[in-house]
Amino acid sequence: xxxxxxxxxxxxxxxxDATSKALAAVSSLGPVTILxxxxxxxxxxxxxxxxxxxxxxxxxxxxxxQMPEAYAKLLQSLAPNxxxxxxxxxxxxxxxxxxxxxxxDVMVITDVIAVDSADTFxxxxxxxxxxxxxxxxxxxxxxxxxxxxxxxxxxxxxxSIEVIxxxxxxxxSRWVEDRVVTSDRPELTSAGVVVSGGRGVGSEESFAIIxxxxxxxxxxxxxxxxxxxxxxxxxxxxxxxxxxxxxPDLYIACGISGAIQHLAGMKDSKVIxxxxxxxxxxxxxxxxxxxxADLFDAVPALTEQLK
Amino acid sequence: xxxxxxxxxxxxxxxxxxxxxxESSVELANxxxxxxxxxxxxxxxxxxxxxxxxxxxxVVVTIGVKKSEDVLRTALAMGADRAILIEAADDVHTxxxxxxxxxxxxxxxxxxxxxxxxxxxxxxxxxxxxTGQMLGALLGWGQATSASALEITDGVARxxxxxxxxxxxxxxxxxxxxxxxxxxxxxxxxxxxxxxKAKKKSLAATTAAEYGVDITPRLTVVxxxxxxxxAAGEIVGSVEELKAKLKEAGVV
Numbered sequence: 146x147x148x149x150x151x152x153x154x155x156x157x158x159x160x161x162d163a164t165s166k167a168l169a170a171v172s173s174l175g176p177v178t179i180l181x182x183x184x185x186x187x188x189x190x191x192x193x194x195x196x197x198x199x200x201x202x203x204x205x206x207x208x209x210x211q212m213p214e215a216y217a218k219l220l221q222s223l224a225p226n227x228x229x230x231x232x233x234x235x236x237x238x239x240x241x242x243x244x245x246x247x248x249x250d251v252m253v254i255t256d257v258i259a260v261d262s263a264d265t266f267x268x269x270x271x272x273x274x275x276x277x278x279x280x281x282x283x284x285x286x287x288x289x290x291x292x293x294x295x296x297x298x299x300x301x302x303x304x305s306i307e308v309i310x311x312x313x314x315x316x317x318s319r320w321v322e323d324r325v326v327t328s329d330r331p332e333l334t335s336a337g338v339v340v341s342g343g344r345g346v347g348s349e350e351s352f353a354i355i356x357x358x359x360x361x362x363x364x365x366x367x368x369x370x371x372x373x374x375x376x377x378x379x380x381x382x383x384x385x386x387x388x389x390x391x392x393p394d395l396y397i398a399c400g401i402s403g404a405i406q407h408l409a410g411m412k413d414s415k416v417i418x419x420x421x422x423x424x425x426x427x428x429x430x431x432x433x434x435x436x437x438a439d440l441f442d443a444v445p446a447l448t449e450q451l452k
Numbered sequence: 453x454x455x456x457x458x459x460x461x462x463x464x465x466x467x468x469x470x471x472x473x474x475e476s477s478v479e480l481a482n483x484x485x486x487x488x489x490x491x492x493x494x495x496x497x498x499x500x501x502x503x504x505x506x507x508x509x510x511v512v513v514t515i516g517v518k519k520s521e522d523v524l525r526t527a528l529a530m531g532a533d534r535a536i537l538i539e540a541a542d543d544v545h546t547x548x549x550x551x552x553x554x555x556x557x558x559x560x561x562x563x564x565x566x567x568x569x570x571x572x573x574x575x576x577x578x579x580x581x582x583t584g585q586m587l588g589a590l591l592g593w594g595q596a597t598s599a600s601a602l603e604i605t606d607g608v609a610r611x612x613x614x615x616x617x618x619x620x621x622x623x624x625x626x627x628x629x630x631x632x633x634x635x636x637x638x639x640x641x642x643x644x645x646x647x648x649k650a651k652k653k654s655l656a657a658t659t660a661a662e663y664g665v666d667i668t669p670r671l672t673v674v675x676x677x678x679x680x681x682x683a684a685g686e687i688v689g690s691v692e693e694l695k696a697k698l699k700e701a702g703v704v
Contacts, residue, residue, distance in 0.1 A: 253550070254671065277675070317628075319622065447694065
């Protein structure tokens with residue numbers, strides 16, 4: 146058995162945290178080769194991850210832009226050498242891995258949360274309301290890993306780096322532009338602390354009190370679907386089944402009722418705090434610490450206390 | 453320009469799902485079923501393109517049990533022109549895998565020759581997020597997933613995609629497959645006259661066998677269980693107490 150793990154790379158930027166957690170998930174399956182595909186990538190940090198057998202480095206603008214047609218074609222050419230092809234379940238892998246699987250005539254297994262054996266995996270269905278264990282009969286397992294539940298591996302590896310050729314270009318689609326929100330705050334999916342606001346926050350301006358608490362704790366800012374739909378927060382801040390899945394050490398939900406779809410995105414957090422004026426809100430059923438209070442009083446007060 | 457929209461019948465998103473006692477799947481018998489919400493957005497987008505004069509015909513297709521006809525009628529009532537039902541299962545608990553669905557849809561696309569396939573980004577039952585991408589691969593078409601905006605000009609679909617860091621804009625040559633995310637549009641409600649009219653629209657029924665596609669699943673379900681519940685927490689009385697608890701837990 147041998148594993149090809151596709152590193153999450155945008156442009157030249159490697160997401161070490163996501164890649165390292167996915168590595169932890171698949172390392173029991175056999176020697177792991179990491180694919181570093183991007184534009185201007187320095188693959189050294191990937192070679193330094195503990196337990197990596199080899200790093201394949203390939204350059205191409207389409208890989209840097211995470212174009213699924215080009216990615217799937219590249220992976221198809223590498224596939225015969227591996228029993229498992231995996232990647233963290235980012236929007237990039239979500240676009241390219243099913244495409245790859247169809248090219249290989251295998252079924253894709255997305256959002257894996259546990260690897261039971263070489264052919265048996267667990268994944269959430271129905272927005273995390275059920276967990277399904279599936280066994281694959283396909284020769285090559287193509288899968289994406291939901292990284293929230295895995296711990297990153299340590300450094301200490303010294304894998305060799307081999308440069309490979311890009312696959313033939315695909316001209317069916319072209320990258321136009323990225324509209325990326327830049328922020329000094331940590332990335333939502335890898336932050337140790339996440340402070341989220343819901344419909345109860347009431348306006349885009351009021352989200353400043355959520356941000357202030359997040360900044361005091363060095364955390365990221367999240368939002369519920371209701372807050373996003375109401376225009377209080379940007380969609381890339383959305384935590385939940387239709388947004389991002391997070392599992393920080395501390396998750397503080399402010400003015401969030403706790404709809405099933407939101408819980409699916411944060412219920413694996415280590416410590417959950419809920420601040421809500423409605424004592425009946427379902428969020429209190431998953432919270433370790435609940436505070437029934439007006440968030441406009443409690444959140445600034447907590448920020449002040451923690452400074 | 454012709455648009456093909458695949459739709460799926462799933463548990464209504466407002467229904468609380470329950471795992472079956474034998475752990476084989478989620479209970480679907482006597483549960484309210486509806487059109488997959490993301491597919492409804494795809495139908496709405498197709499109809500809007502027709503209303504703008506960009507598209508000339510909207511064809512909807514579903515694969516599943518005979519009852520899946522319901523979601524085709526919903527799409528027809530919204531404004532789709534005609535529908536195709538591919539019967540592929542007798543039991544509502546049989547979930548046809550995305551790979552098999554993509555193979556059947558590829559056959560439909562070969563016969564219908566649409567310029568654009570608009571699909572939901574994922575079905576809210578198996579949450580696989582795969583069918584559109586797989587169909588793109590089988591047809592050799594370009595794809596754009598998780599669309600939050602779509603513009604068609606001169607045989608090119610310009611798609612704004614929801615990605616991890618924000619948004620990405622791509623141009624895809626047509627024929628193309630685009631999968632729809634939540635913010636693309638807000639689907640309309642079908643009016644009563646349109647629901648009545650939809651009953652007279654063409655609905656062609658066929659079977660998976662007629663397409664000669666092998667739909668044998670590649671994944672075997674070992675078990676389906678409820679997620680582990682979190683231990684009950686405690687209600688604190690004040691911000692001061694909350695701070696003390698968080699210090700004690702070592703998270704601040």
